[in-house]
Amino acid sequence: MSQEPATRAQQRENEDPEEAVRPMPLAALLVAAGMVVWAVVYILTTEPLNLSSLGDQRTRAELSAPAQAAGAAVDGKALYAAQCAACHQATGAGLPGVFPPLDGSEWVRGEPRVLANILLHGVTGEITVKGSKYQGVMPAFSQLSDSELAGIASFIRGSWSNRAGDVPAELFARERKDGQRTTPFEGEAALEALSR
Structure with missing residues (x-):
């Protein structure tokens, strides 16, 4: 009696899986091979990708920024x-x-x-501006050219409520040449000594 129920249970089970090699279906193999052949033919028959007609038509001269003439005004606002x-x-x-x-x-x-x-050397330490004290560091901008620094200085001296005159690039050239300073100014006392 105990063997009969086991036989029925065995009949309901699926067959054990096999580890036999099951090749790719022929249809899938033909599709894959056809795609590879098509890709090779397409690459060999198309035009090269370095043709200028396929991309941006602008020349290198059009894309590069216009060279600034010596003595030309610098855009201080942009700087x-x-x-x-x-x-x-x-x-x-x-x-x-x-x-x-x-x-x-x-x-x-x-x-x-x-x-x-x-602008040339920067400031570190305490500085009073419009009655308020500020403690911090302003970096030097000596990497900018004299005309770029003059453009920035002229812009800030003539913007907002400021109505001071422009600063010539020659002033920056002279201060850069005459100055032996390699460190930022140490607060407002060092800056006030310049104006004396």
């Missing part, structure tokens, strides 16, 4: 946006307690030589 606006903001108002304002700043409106040296 300010790229170099200074992250800290001093596009409005020149700075960030209270962190970055001093340039709008209405006595350092911007004052002696151009002091502003030139601030």
Whole structure:
């Protein structure tokens, strides 16, 4: 009696799986081979990919920025946006307690030589701007050319509520040549010594 139920259970089970090799179906093999043959023929019969008619039609001269002529005016506003606006903001108002304002700043409106040296060498330490004290670091921008620095200085001296005159590039060239400083100015006392 006990063998009969086992036989019925065995009849309901599937066959044990085999580990025999089962080749890819012939239809799938033909499709794969056909795709490879088509790809090889397509690559061999198409035009090369380096033809200018397949891409951008502009020349290298059109894509490169126009060369700036010697003595040409520099876009101080664009340079300010790229170099200074992250800290001093596009409005020149700075960030209270962190970055001093340039709008209405006595350092911007004052002696151009002091502003030139601030841009060339930077400032570290305490500085008072419009009655508020700021403690921080302003990096030097000596990597910029004299005309680029003059463009930035002229822009900030004539923007917002500032109505000071332009700064010539020659001032930056002279300060760069005459200055032996390799470190930033140590606060406002060192800057005030320049204006005397």
